[in-house]
Amino acid sequence: MRMSTWIRQHVAALRALLVLTAITGIIYPLAVFAVAQLPGLKDNANGSLIESGGKTVGSSLIGQSFTDDKGNALVQYFQSRPSAAGSSGYDPTATAASNLGPENIVDSAPDKTGLLTTVCARSKTIGELEGVDGSRPFCTPGGVGAVLSVIGPRETNGTVDHPEKVVSVNEFCSVTKTPFLAEYKGVKVECAVDGEDYSAGLIVPIRGDAPAQPVVPADAVTASGSGLDPHISPAYADIQIARIAKARTISEDQVRELVDAHSSGRVLGFMGQPRVNVVELNLDLDNRYPFRA
Structure with a gap:
């Protein structure tokens, strides 16, 4: 059938x-x-896992934070670039960027900073840590975004030639009483009051006299798109060498030798940028020149 x-x-x-x-x-x-x-x-x-003393201590593909429980840099280690992955950074389960763009220059509150103030604060902190000039264009000496709200009648071209009020929008009166600029176009600059909206004014970033090429490189103050980048630029590694050598009581040449050993050039000679693997470098430092507090 x-x-x-x-x-x-x-x-x-x-x-x-x-x-x-x-x-x-x-x-x-x-x-x-x-x-x-x-x-x-x-x-x-297999994940490019790194082992030390018979234990897996990380991956050469995923960065780590080298800070204490308060977020302060551990002086004996090279510091990674900032990370927006997770609450404390470098969380592989929460890989992400901050999603803040270049136009995010006004802070909503002292503890709710925009991208510009975040970058300025990081640059100032790194400058103090490494003993280098941490100033950047459009940043105040205090480490916030140098941005004014110029309030007054607008001209036909959008400018405010005769301001009635000028406010340093990122310097809050609860934090500082003396703005970075004394006056603007003949009008005294005021500090910002928490909760006030100054968006009606013309938002004017002030460049200041910082060098066009800051000593603290861009990767030291901005996070990667994934928040897990294990690399830093040779320029960022270079400004950390003196601190590492002093903390571990070794010569700068010894530290520089390890930096060179963990440095890579452009992929295939033309893609990406030269880079230094911080995770591998710090592990090698501990193996060769243990830190003694």
Whole structure:
């Protein structure tokens, strides 16, 4: 007795299901796994894990914070770039960026800072830590965004030539009484009052006299898109060498030698930027020149 068309179709479908399940669910994954274990591919496929003393201490692909429980830099370690991944940074389960853009220059409150003040504060802190000039264009000496709200009648070209009031919008009266600029266009500059809205005024960033090329490089004050970048620029590593050498009582040449050993150039000679792997570098420092408090 011949099987009905309906039964034949379902038997064929069942065969296809079993064959494709075997190919895509068993054979293909095993083949990919086998290829990934070949020399030259195995390390990356297994997560580029780093071991020390028989324990896995991290991955060369994922950055770490080298700070104390209060977020202060540990002086014996090279510092990573900032991270917006998770509440304390470098959380692989919460990889993310801050989503703050270049137009985010006005703070909503002393503890709710925009991108500009965040960058200014980081640059000032790093400058003090490393003993270098931490000033940046459009930043006040106090480490906040140098931005004014110029309130008054607008001219046809959008400027305010005769201001009635000028406010340093990122310097709050609850924090500072003396704005970074005494006056603007003949009008005394005031500090900002918490909760006040100054968006009606013309928002004017003030460049200041900081160098066009800051000593503290950009990667030291901005987070990566993933928040997990294990690398810093050679320029950021360079300004940290003196501090590391002093903390570990070794010469700067010894530290620089390790920096060079953990540095990489552009991928294929033209993609990306030269970089230094901070995780591997700090582990090598601990192995060769242990820190003694």
